[in-house]
Amino acid sequence: MHWPKWTKGFETRLRILLLGVAVLASVALPYAIIRNSANETLSASEWVVHSAEVRETLFELGFNMSELESLVLLELVEVPPGDKRPRYEDIRPRIEPLLDRLADMTRDNADQQSRIGSLRVLLEGRLDTLDTALQQLRDRNFDAVARTLKQGADAFGSRETSWAIVAAETELFKERQARLAESMLFSRWTVAAALIAQLLLLGSVIFVSERQVLHRQAAEARARLAVERSRIIVQTMREPIAVLDTSLRVLMTNEAFGEFYRPPADVEGGARLDQHGEGAWDSPSLMQRLLDVGARGRELWDFELEQASADGIERDVLVNARRMELSEDADAAGERTILLTVSDITARKRYEQRISELNEDLEAKVEQVSEINRELESFSYSVSHDLRAPLRHIAGFAAKLGDRIGDDDERARHYLEVISDAARRMSSLIEDLLEYSRLGRSAMRLGPVDMNALVAELQAMYESGNEQRSIKWRIGRLPTAIGDEAMLRRVWQNLISNAVKYTSRRERAEIEIGADSSGSAEVVYYVKDNGTGFDMAYAGKLFGVFQRLHKASEFPGTGIGLANVRRIIGRLGGRTWAEAEPDKGAKIHFSLPAVAAAIPDQGTEDES
Numbered sequence: 001m002h003w004p005k006w007t008k009g010f011e012t013r014l015r016i017l018l019l020g021v022a023v024l025a026s027v028a029l030p031y032a033i034i035r036n037s038a039n040e041t042l043s044a045s046e047w048v049v050h051s052a053e054v055r056e057t058l059f060e061l062g063f064n065m066s067e068l069e070s071l072v073l074l075e076l077v078e079v080p081p082g083d084k085r086p087r088y089e090d091i092r093p094r095i096e097p098l099l100d101r102l103a104d105m106t107r108d109n110a111d112q113q114s115r116i117g118s119l120r121v122l123l124e125g126r127l128d129t130l131d132t133a134l135q136q137l138r139d140r141n142f143d144a145v146a147r148t149l150k151q152g153a154d155a156f157g158s159r160e161t162s163w164a165i166v167a168a169e170t171e172l173f174k175e176r177q178a179r180l181a182e183s184m185l186f187s188r189w190t191v192a193a194a195l196i197a198q199l200l201l202l203g204s205v206i207f208v209s210e211r212q213v214l215h216r217q218a219a220e221a222r223a224r225l226a227v228e229r230s231r232i233i234v235q236t237m238r239e240p241i242a243v244l245d246t247s248l249r250v251l252m253t254n255e256a257f258g259e260f261y262r263p264p265a266d267v268e269g270g271a272r273l274d275q276h277g278e279g280a281w282d283s284p285s286l287m288q289r290l291l292d293v294g295a296r297g298r299e300l301w302d303f304e305l306e307q308a309s310a311d312g313i314e315r316d317v318l319v320n321a322r323r324m325e326l327s328e329d330a331d332a333a334g335e336r337t338i339l340l341t342v343s344d345i346t347a348r349k350r351y352e353q354r355i356s357e358l359n360e361d362l363e364a365k366v367e368q369v370s371e372i373n374r375e376l377e378s379f380s381y382s383v384s385h386d387l388r389a390p391l392r393h394i395a396g397f398a399a400k401l402g403d404r405i406g407d408d409d410e411r412a413r414h415y416l417e418v419i420s421d422a423a424r425r426m427s428s429l430i431e432d433l434l435e436y437s438r439l440g441r442s443a444m445r446l447g448p449v450d451m452n453a454l455v456a457e458l459q460a461m462y463e464s465g466n467e468q469r470s471i472k473w474r475i476g477r478l479p480t481a482i483g484d485e486a487m488l489r490r491v492w493q494n495l496i497s498n499a500v501k502y503t504s505r506r507e508r509a510e511i512e513i514g515a516d517s518s519g520s521a522e523v524v525y526y527v528k529d530n531g532t533g534f535d536m537a538y539a540g541k542l543f544g545v546f547q548r549l550h551k552a553s554e555f556p557g558t559g560i561g562l563a564n565v566r567r568i569i570g571r572l573g574g575r576t577w578a579e580a581e582p583d584k585g586a587k588i589h590f591s592l593p594a595v596a597a598a599i600p601d602q603g604t605e606d607e608s
Helices: 008-076 087-107 110-138 142-155 159-236 255-260 284-296 327-331 344-406 409-442 451-465 485-502 536-541 561-570
Strands: 242-244 250-253 302-308 315-326 335-345 447-448 471-475 481-484 511-516 522-529 576-581 585-593
Touching: 008 087, 008 110, 008 159, 087 110, 110 142, 110 159, 159 447, 242 255, 242 284, 250 255, 284 302, 284 315, 284 335, 315 344, 335 485, 344 409, 447 485, 451 471, 451 485, 481 485, 481 585, 485 511, 485 585, 536 576, 561 576, 561 585
Parallel strands: 471 511
Antiparallel strands: 242 250, 242 335, 302 315, 315 335, 447 481, 511 522, 522 585, 576 585
16 A cells, blocks of 8 residues: 655645544534434334324224124114114124234234234134124024024134234333333434534544644654664675666665675766676576566566676575565656565575485485395295295105105104104295295285274184183274285284283183274284283394294294284384283284274274
8 A cells, every 4th residue: 555645735635634524524424313313213103103003903893893793782682773873784894904904004023913813713703603693683593693602702702812912012012112212312312412522523633633743753753763774674684685776777785785796886876786796697587587577566586596706606596576665656756676685595505415415325225225125025935935845845755755664663753753844844934934025015905994893703713713711801992994904814813813822821811902092193002911921131033034932842833923913014104012021921012003093993892
């Protein structure tokens, strides 16, 4: 927004404008307020009259109904008609127009409309009974007349409905009278307030007019102080700053700009930007963009430029420029300026180059390690695959040799059994090694995995296979995870089978399975048992390939199950660790990232 320059003429125009506003406010505003108050008072009085008319119409309706009933009763007692007594046929047509007028007058009141509708039904029914009774009188059927009148009075009694309408309209009448009184009181107070406001407004205009001069003088002093502070700030900044005109002549610079780009000494007046710094600004594309900034109001952001400054140092800089918005009078006179700032990014560029080189070296190392891992996996797979055929031959020929020798030579039979057992164990190790290799190469099918269902299935399997044992299971709620279902099944199978195996020497085994999702970054699952446990000094070997902490004669196995667990969980972005004490049991943990296990629980606690 461009504020006009404060001049004597502007101050005079402002005073005239304020005086006109004061006169307008002193005359027009009170008139509008008083007129509005009068309109509200008139409206309130009209509503009071309206309520009275509704009540009058209702009383007229009741009077006519009473007149009709009286005429029928007079006919019943055979009172001869007089000259002044109205006829039934003359009064009967008045009822419907009165009901219509009553409904039209209360169409703005939904409750009254409902009551009038009920009254209409009752009165129409009552009129029908009166018509019937009158016809029966004329037919001389007096017994039927009494019954008809009594039935009509019982079925179509309208007194309560009429009084409800009267009561509601009376309440409205009182409310509208109160509003009318309030409106009249408000109107009187409004007139008084308008007079007071006129006096205050005129006094305020005079006061503001006098104060404006003081404010203007204070504002000018603050502006001079702000300009001086801005100049000091610009001069103390270490980034080069310059102010240019639209032809790129330098109007003002700070000290840093002079240190970076020495101005030419032989140029009278303002030198152009490209004459500073001994060719540092010799960039046609930059000059053209700066001209566009001045002529079209475009902005120049982070224009990267290599410069040789006046001190002979090669620098990388970022140039920013934008047109400075001055007053409207300055723009009209063509006094537009450009603010130019220069940021030295030489050190940053060097760091970026060094980081890029280090990243390239790191990527090469990572690729080298990945290639070695692929070669190792391929080697493991090939060795494991190629060793199976010789082992089958060893086992087969040992069996044939045993059949040929028979049972005569016990020592030879023992040697052959040792060979066969070793071959079977070697075959088992090879199969486990192949499985371990496949786990590192096979593709994963990620999806929601119900951990509770997997654990329940494996629990049932191990219970059926160990019916002779006493195992107490404690299974908590397990959050559903995102992962490969087959791989996670293998994880739970290895952990639960270990718990069953290492509690085999307990008279009553206890196996606890649960999860802890209190952490924000991951969900931790665990399997805990009261089995043989192990020394935590050897915990580092627990998840290694073919690493065993117990003898094969004590607990069978190849020592690769937990290595498979670590490989699977690692591929899913989790961790594995263990806690144990000798002869007190072990607790194996594995975690999954929270984003991969954040689906709400679907299981229930189970203790068996």
